[in-house]
Amino acid sequence: MPNYVVPRCYISRSLIGLARFFRVASPTCYSILSEHLKNQRIDEAKELFERIPSPNIYLCTKMIAGYAENxxxxxxxxxxxKMPVKDTVMWNLMIKGCVDCGNMDMSLKLFExxxxxxxxxxxxxISGFLKFxxxxxxxxxxxxxxxxxxxxxxxxIYGYFENGRVEEAVKLFELMHxxxxxxxxxxxxxxxxxxRSDEALLIFKKMLDFFIEPTSxxxxxxxxxxxNxxxxxxxxxxxxxxxxLGYLYDTYVTASLITLYANCxxxxxxxxxxxxxxxxNIVVWTSLLTGxxxxxxxxEALKVFGDMIRIGLLPNQSSFTSALNSSCEMESIDLGKEIHGVAVKLGLxxxxxxGxxxxxxxxxxxxxxxxxxAFKEIPEKNIVSWNSIIVGCAQHGFGNWALTLFAQMVRSRADMDDITFTGLLAACSHSGMLEKGRRLFQYIPQSSSIEVTLEHYSCMVxxxxRSxxxxxxxxxxxxxPMRPNLSIWLALLSGCKKHLNLELAERAAENVFHLDPNCSAAYVLLSNIYAxxxxxxxxxxxxxNMRRRGNTKQPGCSWVNQKGIRHTFLSGxxxxxxxxxxxxxxEWLTEKLKEYGYVPDQRYALHDVEDEQKEVLLSYHSERLAICFALITTHGSAITVMKNLRVCGDCHSAIKLIAKIVDREIIVRDSSRFHHFRDGFCSCSDYW
Incomplete structure (x- = not known):
């Protein structure tokens, strides 16, 4: 005789029939109802429950708990x-259900x-009030x-900490008998x-003195x-x-140990x-990835992320954040796009x-x-979201975009902080918006409790x-009102280079050397102004003077990232x-540039040599070598070059024409900002 599998629904119906016959729910009925609730099959549990003629208080309590938990x-x-008789357990369960569902008004009504x-x-x-x-x-x-x-x-105590009331939590703890x-x-x-990690460790030592046994x-x-x-x-x-003590295999203990050694x-x-x-467990893997x-x-971090995917372990928000941060640090947009694709598939x-x-x-x-x-796709934007996109627009010289986003931020009543205004002032600086910059600088102390910082003064200078x-x-x-720091005097010195104000440059340099006698950036700027x-x-x-102090000029360096590999170039x-x-x-580009009327600006050679040598020095600048490398290794796509120093004025003029000659967008990020070169023009409008 063949072995047939009897469907569970048939068993349920049979049991319900028996229950009706005897006018009482059987013990097996209790267990099936519990199983439905345990596995969150609420509709099936509800159907079964409603067929029971006289459910007792135990079943009703269980059903109420199931509804509330879901x-x-x-x-x-x-x-x-509907319950004619309600015991204290049921009242407490119903109050907790209201709290869990966020209905504090109803929970308070029931409590009263x-x-x-x-x-x-x-x-x-109490837990409910503190939760909200x-x-x-x-x-x-x-x-x-x-x-x-x-x-x-x-x-x-827990609620005080959750609401940032640290002192109240500690005082209450000390009052406990x-x-x-x-x-x-x-x-x-x-x-x-x-x-307050040091205080936390002292509390732990005190706990051991009271012979309290720690848990995992x-x-x-x-x-x-x-x-920490x-x-x-x-x-x-x-x-x-x-x-x-055998706690090593606890997930959170393991993750904390990984973080400990990583932080150290x-x-x-x-x-x-x-x-x-x-x-x-994703928590352990993410700790290693972040470490x-x-x-x-x-x-190594991205390898860990890849291994997670390969073994079928689904990354969480923290995993993606750490992996994307590593891609960002490697300046590898290709790897970042792959990770972005995985995030899209998982809906994160x-x-x-x-985001x-x-x-x-x-x-x-x-x-x-x-x-x-990516910013527009974030449904619930926080202050980091707004600051990130505003600073991003500032770095790319899109000042009007940054201000438009700030207006949206104000309308949405999002919080703002000192980073918000640093980004906005930087956007005004890179876009030549003097008057808007002035108004923003005056607006800062008027906007809630934000104080004007040294970074804000540096941006305003x-x-x-630049203007x-x-x-x-x-x-x-x-x-x-505060003592100017190094970055402020350097901003003033840098402005003197742009407008060749020697007298002010010497005063600014003197103040820099007073704060830091070995500041190589100031020596280089002053030397360039003289040149x-x-x-x-x-x-x-x-x-x-620079050599005698043992300072050396940082060499100009440019690089291109391709498939996770950095290709670096120095001048010549x-x-x-x-x-x-x-x-x-x-050499081919040099000839083409001449055909387009390009004439090298020999001032940027910064060496007292013959004019012909100056032209050669300029043509071998690191960003041009990086661009040529990208031209012979890629086709059609935009070229992105990173540079550790500011792009010189001569290279800036040349790259505008190169973008037109090769009919490709060339993006150059120097130490100050991004330049997007297209068809003979730059996004900075020659203002950088």
Whole structure:
């Protein structure tokens, strides 16, 4: 006789039939209902429940809990209202359901209707108030409690930390007559969360003095505090205790240990902890991925991300954020796009954290258009979202875009901070918007509680200098309420180079050398100003002073990233394997440039040599070699070149024509900003 499998629905119907016959639900009926609820099959559970003629209080309580846990509050309330008799357990369950579903008004109404409240009733309401930031209401209820158990005290302490009330949490902890391990762990975790890791570790030592046995959660919190405090010694001791007590295989303990060693720059130990067992938990993998990124081992970080995908472990928001940050640091937009594709497939590209990382990736790698698309796809933008896109637009010289986005930010009533205004002022600086920059600078102290910082003054000095308002810039520096720092004097000195104001340049340089006698950037700027003015004796004097102090000028360097590999070039470099092809393309471009009327600006050679030598020096600048490399290795697509110094004026003029000659967009990111060259023009409008 063949073995037939009887469908579960048939069994359910049969049991229901029996229940009807006997007018009572069988024990098996209870178990099937529990199984449905456990597996979140609420509709099946509801159908079964409604067929039971006389459900007892146990079944009703179970059903109400199932509705509430699955956020079906109305059905839970309807069943609750039908109950002729309600015990305290059911009241508490219904109140908790309202809290979990975010309906604090209903939970308070039910609480007030209760005739017999117990400590659980009060604790549930207190937790609810604190969950939604109603601290005063929670404090009032806590003070009214006829009796308090340790759970109520712990709820208040946890809620205080969750709402940033650190001092109140610590004071309440000190008032407790009896503390359990949850009390201690909450304080350790809370203090660490708010940057008070050293205090958290002292609390842990005090906890051991009271002979309180730590749990896995305690160890995870303490190890995280060691990681944030960079306390490798104590962290290693706790690691040894964890091994002895058998907590090493706890997911969060393992993840915390990986983070500890990563933060202390011991990635070999992080990797060793990870490899001690096969992990299938995303938290552990993400800790290793983030640790590699923290230690500037971005290739290893991306390998970990790839391994996660290969074994079928789905990345979470933190995994994507870390992987995208590593792609950004490697300036590899190709790898970033691959990771973006995975995020889209998993539906995480619109997550705020992932979206913010995408905005930064595309902006820093030269693709501001895709950065804007990524920004628009974030449904719930936070302050990091707005700041990232505003700073991105500033870096690319799109000042009007940055201001338009700021107007949208104001209309959406999003929070703003000092970074927001630093980005806006930088956007005005790179776009030559003097008056808008002035108005923004005056607006900062008027906008909520934001204070004008040194970075804001530095940006404003830069705006004035670029617009030729050098005297006004110097007056602003003199009127500052705080002492000008190095970046402010360097901004003034840099402006003097653009407008060849030697007298002010010497004063600015003197102030720089007073703050930092070995500032190589100031020596180079002053030397270049003298060179532009043809004062070669002063050039020699400044360079001599620089040599005597042991300072060396940072060599100009440009690079192109292709398939995760960086190809780097110095001026006149012949070390690249494709040098012959590069210089052949360079000679061809040089001839074409002459046909288009290009005349080298010999001032940018910055050396007292013959004119012919100056032309050769200019033509071999590193950015031109990088562009030629990209031209012979790619076809049709935009070329992106990164440079560690500002692009010189002569190369800027040449690259505008090169973009027209080869009919390709050329993007150059120098130390100041991005330049987008198309068809003989640059996005900066020759203002940089």
């Amino acid at each position: 956020l079906r509050l109305n059905e839970a309330l309807q069943l609750f209202d 209707e209760m005739t017999q409240r117990n400590v659980i009733s009060y604790t549930t309401m 930031g109603k601290v005063k209401e929670a404090e009032s209820l806590f003070s009214e409690m006829p009796q308090r158990d340790v759970a109520a005290w712990n709820a208040m 009896y503390r359990n391990v949850i009390s201690w762990t909450s304080v350790i975790s809370g203090l660490d969360q708010y940057g 959660s305690t160890f995870a919190s303490v190890i995280t505090a060691c990681a 405090a960079r306390d490798l010694g104590l962290g290693s001791e706790i690691h040894a205790c964890v091994v002895k 720059m011991h990635m070999d130990d992080s990797s060793k902890v990870f490899s001690e067992r096969l992990h299938i 590699y990124g923290l230690n500037y081992k971005h290739k 590209n619109t997550d705020a954290f992932v 913010n990382s995408l905005v930064v990736l595309y902006s820093k790698c030269g693709n501001i258009d895709d950065g804007l698309i 830069d705006i004035l200098c 030729g308002k050098l005297n006004e810039a110097e007056d602003l520096v003199k009127s500052m 532009f003015s043809g004062r070669w004796n002063d050039v020699a004097r400044v360079r001599g 470099d012949t070390s690249h394997p494709l040098s012959d092809g590069i210089y052949e393309k360079l």
